[in-house]
Amino acid sequence: xxxxxxxxxxxxxxxxxxxxxxxxxxxxxxxxxxxxxxxxxxxxxxxxxxxxxxxxxxxxxxxxxxxxxxxxxxxxxxxxxxxxxxxxxxxxxxxxxxxxxxxxxxxxxxxxxxxxxxxxxxxxxxxxxxxxxxxxxxxxxxxxxxxxx
Numbered sequence: 001x002x003x004x005x006x007x008x009x010x011x012x013x014x015x016x017x018x019x020x021x022x023x024x025x026x027x028x029x030x031x032x033x034x035x036x037x038x039x040x041x042x043x044x045x046x047x048x049x050x051x052x053x054x055x056x057x058x059x060x061x062x063x064x065x066x067x068x069x070x071x072x073x074x075x076x077x078x079x080x081x082x083x084x085x086x087x088x089x090x091x092x093x094x095x096x097x098x099x100x101x102x103x104x105x106x107x108x109x110x111x112x113x114x115x116x117x118x119x120x121x122x123x124x125x126x127x128x129x130x131x132x133x134x135x136x137x138x139x140x141x142x143x144x145x146x147x148x149x
Contacts, residue, residue, distance in 0.1 A: 001027060002068045007036065010061040014054065015040065023079045027072075034072040036062075039079045043093075046078045084144045091115050091143065100146040103139045109146055 004025045015022055023039040040046060040054050055076040062069065085091045085099070094112055101108045101122065110124035110133075118137040123130055 001034075001070055002062070002065050006065075007038070007058075007062075011038065011054070011058050014057045018050070018053075019043075020046070020050070020054065023083070034070050036072050036074050038074070038076045040076060041079055041083070051076050051078065081147050082144050084142065088115075091120070094145060098146050098148045100144050101135060101140055102142045103135065104141060108133060108135065
C-alpha cells in the first residue's frame with residue numbers, strides 16, 4: 001500500500017500552486033473497500049469544482065504507482081463546515097468564527113473572540129444575554145467549528 005507521506009508529497013505542489021491546504025490524508029476501510037481519503041481546505045471554504053480538480057490531479061499522479069496500490073477508491077473532499085480544530089494554528093485561524101468547545105464539565109458554543117496565553121475567550125449566549133467566558137486550552141477535550149442555527 002502506498003504510504004500516506006508519499007501521497008502528501010504528490011499532492012502538495014498542486015495545493016501550494018492553488019492556495020489550498022491539506023487537512024488530512026488517510027487510508028480507511030469501509031464496507032469492505034479500501035479508500036484513500038484526502039481532505040483539502042481553503043481559507044473561506046472550498047467548492048466542489050476545486051475538489052474535482054484536485055481529484056483529477058491526484059488520480060493522474062497515483063497512476064504511476066498502480067503496482068503499489070491495492071484496489072481502492074479515491075475520495076477527495078473538504079473537512080466540512082464543522083471541522084475539528086486540531087492545533088494552535090487552526091484555533092488561531094478560527095478567531096472570529098462560531099465554535100463548539102467541549103470540556104470535561106461543559107459544552108460551550110459561541111464566537112471565538114481571542115486565543116492568547118493558552119486561554120480562549122468565547123462569547124456565548126446565556127438566556128438571551130451575551131457573556132464572555134475564558135476557557136483554558138488544557139481544559140479542552142475537543143474544539144470544532146460550528147454552524148450557527
